[in-house]
Amino acid sequence: MESILNLMKCRRGVRQFADRAVPEKVLSKILEAAIYAPSGVGGAHILVVDDQELRKKIRSICEIGERQWVDSQPLSVRERIVAQPNFSYSLEFLETAPALLIVSTRPRDPERPYAVECAFLAVGYMLVMIEGLGLGTITYTPSVTDEKQSKILEELLGLPEGEKIQVILPVGYPESKPKHDTGKAQYSVFHNRFGEPFTLAT
Amino acid sequence: MESILNLMKCRRGVRQFADRAVPEKVLSKILEAAIYAPSGVGGAHILVVDDQELRKKIRSICEIGERQWVDSQPLSVRERIVAQPNFSYSLEFLETAPALLIVSTRPRDPERPYAVECAFLAVGYMLVMIEGLGLGTITYTPSVTDEKQSKILEELLGLPEGEKIQVILPVGYPESKPKHDTGKAQYSVFHNRFGEPFTLAT
Numbered sequence: 217m218e219s220i221l222n223l224m225k226c227r228r229g230v231r232q233f234a235d236r237a238v239p240e241k242v243l244s245k246i247l248e249a250a251i252y253a254p255s256g257v258g259g260a261h262i263l264v265v266d267d268q269e270l271r272k273k274i275r276s277i278c279e280i281g282e283r284q285w286v287d288s289q290p291l292s293v294r295e296r297i298v299a300q301p302n303f304s305y306s307l308e309f310l311e312t313a314p315a316l317l318i319v320s321t322r323p324r325d326p327e328r329p330y331a332v333e334c335a336f337l338a339v340g341y342m343l344v345m346i347e348g349l350g351l352g353t354i355t356y357t358p359s360v361t362d363e364k365q366s367k368i369l370e371e372l373l374g375l376p377e378g379e380k381i382q383v384i385l386p387v388g389y390p391e392s393k394p395k396h397d398t399g400k401a402q403y404s405v406f407h408n409r410f411g412e413p414f415t416l417a418t
Numbered sequence: 419m420e421s422i423l424n425l426m427k428c429r430r431g432v433r434q435f436a437d438r439a440v441p442e443k444v445l446s447k448i449l450e451a452a453i454y455a456p457s458g459v460g461g462a463h464i465l466v467v468d469d470q471e472l473r474k475k476i477r478s479i480c481e482i483g484e485r486q487w488v489d490s491q492p493l494s495v496r497e498r499i500v501a502q503p504n505f506s507y508s509l510e511f512l513e514t515a516p517a518l519l520i521v522s523t524r525p526r527d528p529e530r531p532y533a534v535e536c537a538f539l540a541v542g543y544m545l546v547m548i549e550g551l552g553l554g555t556i557t558y559t560p561s562v563t564d565e566k567q568s569k570i571l572e573e574l575l576g577l578p579e580g581e582k583i584q585v586i587l588p589v590g591y592p593e594s595k596p597k598h599d600t601g602k603a604q605y606s607v608f609h610n611r612f613g614e615p616f617t618l619a620t
Binding site for chain 2: 220221223224225227229239240241243244245247248249250251252253254255256259260261262263264265266267270289290292293300320326327328329330332333334336337338339340341343344345348355357373374375376382403404405406407408409410411412414416417418
């Protein structure tokens, strides 16, 4: 299973895509990965957007939201966000990726506890498949807080009432693969009690 | 990448574990999978519990919480939960699995937006690794709502203040592999507009 671990280790966020369509057969494998992820009593919808005009409109609405969201963050968070490798307010990748995979769920639906959590678990599955297929993506979480823009986006996509877009994965063949390291220092591992370090045997 | 997709398709929730320890080197691979998952500005902690007495206590507290949580759900949800294959109020697997991987984060921390979401994405990575290593697990989301029990659990594990246990993954070699199908009907896939079906090319 070294190969899967290597895939995970080599994955980098991709924001630049080659001008090359992703065959439906390949896209289907990514979607199958999501479908087979454990969903408990959750449930999510995935929208595949390959229409170019639609991607352009989605980009435009998300860029407005992105700037508003970053500006609304506490200073310390904002600093960390903009310090991320390749950070940009431009969401060009939403337009240039040949396909967007939009994951939506109804948050806080008493009928579907853990729907959001399961959606992100399925995103994990999709990321592994995307990397395994030689494709690239970046996990983009849109934050369209402006009510008018939000309404436009919902109508554009026919988003089911009460649902919220959790993630957009722009998928395509990487134009270039960023060489920077992933932010792997974010997880600490402990042993039998928080605070007691667990040493990885690698 | 058929092999990864096959791994995902063959995965089943495992609740019965063989009496056989998981070597630290193997556990480390699962933890590495989590560490390499994209974490954005999130951040989570993972606690490895292999102490038997501790696992027994965790089981006991979680079983009380489980029953309370299921009973508190709307009837329709409760019916779906108990109808799941192998459903049981018994959380024996928390005691019999040789290791528990406990993922905790601070929910709704303005300093760490998307911390919970990223934690579940990392769970997705871990599930793929666990299956790939020939191990088994079940994605258990504890719901200890009783304040006294919750306090006992926090003190037992030294849980950092304000953090919440998001997931417990009991990990071990499967005693037997359930043959039932996974609940894969929970995800619907659409094309360019919600409601317009996307046909998988499989």
